[in-house]
Amino acid sequence: MAQKFRIVIVGGGVAGLALATRLGKSVGKSGRAEITLVDKSFAHVWKPMLHCFAAGTAANENDRISFMSQASRHHFEFWPGEISGMDRKAKTITLAPVIDTNGETILDERSLEYDAVILSIGSRANDFGTPGVAQHCMFIDNLVDANGFNDRFRKELLKAFAYHRELDIAIVGGGATGTQLAAELHKALGLAALYSFGQKPPELKITLLEAGPRILPAFPEAVSEAAMKQLEAIGVSVRTSAMVSGADENGFMLKDGTRIPATLRVWAAGVKAPDVTRKFGDIKLSRSGQLEVRPTLQLLEDDSVFAMGDCAFIADKPVAPTAQAARQQAHHLARHLPAWINGRPLPPFVFNNKGAVVALGDYNGWGTFPGGTVFGGGWLHGLSARMVHLMLYRQHQFELYGPFRGMVSCLVDWLDVFVRPSVRLD
Ligand SMILES: Cc1cc2nc3c(=O)[nH]c(=O)nc-3n(C[C@H](O)[C@H](O)[C@H](O)COP(=O)(O)OP(=O)(O)OC[C@H]3O[C@@H](n4cnc5c(N)ncnc54)[C@H](O)[C@@H]3O)c2cc1C
Numbered sequence: 001m002a003q004k005f006r007i008v009i010v011g012g013g014v015a016g017l018a019l020a021t022r023l024g025k026s027v028g029k030s031g032r033a034e035i036t037l038v039d040k041s042f043a044h045v046w047k048p049m050l051h052c053f054a055a056g057t058a059a060n061e062n063d064r065i066s067f068m069s070q071a072s073r074h075h076f077e078f079w080p081g082e083i084s085g086m087d088r089k090a091k092t093i094t095l096a097p098v099i100d101t102n103g104e105t106i107l108d109e110r111s112l113e114y115d116a117v118i119l120s121i122g123s124r125a126n127d128f129g130t131p132g133v134a135q136h137c138m139f140i141d142n143l144v145d146a147n148g149f150n151d152r153f154r155k156e157l158l159k160a161f162a163y164h165r166e167l168d169i170a171i172v173g174g175g176a177t178g179t180q181l182a183a184e185l186h187k188a189l190g191l192a193a194l195y196s197f198g199q200k201p202p203e204l205k206i207t208l209l210e211a212g213p214r215i216l217p218a219f220p221e222a223v224s225e226a227a228m229k230q231l232e233a234i235g236v237s238v239r240t241s242a243m244v245s246g247a248d249e250n251g252f253m254l255k256d257g258t259r260i261p262a263t264l265r266v267w268a269a270g271v272k273a274p275d276v277t278r279k280f281g282d283i284k285l286s287r288s289g290q291l292e293v294r295p296t297l298q299l300l301e302d303d304s305v306f307a308m309g310d311c312a313f314i315a316d317k318p319v320a321p322t323a324q325a326a327r328q329q330a331h332h333l334a335r336h337l338p339a340w341i342n343g344r345p346l347p348p349f350v351f352n353n354k355g356a357v358v359a360l361g362d363y364n365g366w367g368t369f370p371g372g373t374v375f376g377g378g379w380l381h382g383l384s385a386r387m388v389h390l391m392l393y394r395q396h397q398f399e400l401y402g403p404f405r406g407m408v409s410c411l412v413d414w415l416d417v418f419v420r421p422s423v424r425l426d
Pocket residue numbers: 010011012013014015016038039040041044046047048049050051081082083084120121122123140141142176177274276308309310311321322323324325326357358
């Protein structure tokens with residue numbers, strides 16, 4: 001019997017899990033190809049929600065999707081592992097050993113053979129080598145980071161409650177991540193105060209630092225201004241044109257010599273590909289380490305290696321690293337790879353900009369349509385934009401779970417409100 005075509009997808013994030021699920025349901029189910037998904041963690045989360053996990057306003061048990069469970073229901077295999085190298089001649093990728101928190105090696109270094117490999121390993125914040133940031137700041141790049149931040153946040157909040165002192169937090173980066181995190185932390189304090197046996201909540205001093213002239217630079221100026229006003233109305237201090245020159249255990253230093261004291265320091269600026277892309281041999285990378293691809297999402301140097309999502313850079317027509325672009329690229333490959341396996345050419349990926357939304361906790365939200373029309377932010381405090389933000393997440397869940405399990409998952413979340421506190425307390 002002829003060997004099946006082997007497709008390996010590395011990274012089960014917004015793009016990777018959507019692709020594995022769709023290919024599993026088509027060529028995996030029909031037996032035309034063997035689909036293997038590899039991820040360094042065991043569960044998928046919708047990354048645009050990470051700031052909610054960091055603040056503790058989303059329950060991470062309900063919002064995680066187990067890769068093994070998803071694989072078993074959708075005709076693909078899952079293996080845990082972190083890609084550490086690629087041999088394009090031998091058509092293999094190397095996975096680093098899986099080592100648990102006690103230092104025990106669970107799985108040794110392994111290699112996986114492929115006929116086509118799709119790299120979708122996402123991105124992380126970029127500290128641009130700013131002194132002290134790597135040692136003294138927290139990042140919100142994945143669930144481990146978000147949970148780590150939440151642990152620290154809850155401990156510092158407890159101290160602030162107990163000793164009646166303020167808690168200062170500084171966030172660098174006025175993009176969607178930093179801006180939404182600032183609002184979400186404020187919301188989290190309000191919710192935590194409901195469980196504080198009537199004690200007066202401590203003052204939360206949040207400073208948002210942005211190097212550019214305005215926050216949310218991807219949105220029209222009117223949204224940046226409205227968001228800035230909304231943040232200031234809830235007590236967040238926003239400093240634009242604030243170039244950070246260093247960080248230490250007490251806060252940030254700005255280029256103009258100002259010090260911003262902060263007990264908790266978050267770096268949420270810039271985007272770069274994971275450092276491992278530099279170990280993939282002689283291939284062209286963008287300045288931030290992303291893999292340069294042709295419009296077909298194939299590497300410039302190799303037809304059998306694809307990249308999509310945040311780790312990919314389409315040199316001809318770059319698209320911003322967003323969940324929207326990542327999903328569309330996954331859908332493009334899911335649609336065309338089955339024919340490509342049979343020797344048909346791949347059409348180029350064309351990004352269809354459907355607009356963008358940003359939600360500041362429960363306080364407000366805005367969205368834009370491609371023509372520049374802005375919605376949200378009105379007398380309903382941006383309910384429409386916040387609903388769209390939530391809908392995007394539900395759409396993603398429905399895509400992965402299917403309609404029935406998607407509905408059950410919504411119902412479970414809704415019922416959860418009656419059972420659990422609305423903010424993480426333990
Ligand atoms: C807090 C926050 C809020 C955001 N809000 C929005 C928003 O409102 N709208 C929007 O469009 N975008 C938003 N984004 C950006 C959006 O989340 C990303 O653009 C999107 O997740 C990219 O999808 P991806 O599949 O490329 O990568 P990811 O979703 O990041 O997935 C990457 C996957 O690769 C795995 N991985 C990483 N390295 C390795 C390795 N070496 N080996 C194996 N596996 C690996 C990771 O575990 C992960 O599962 C936000 C991002 C953040 C952090």
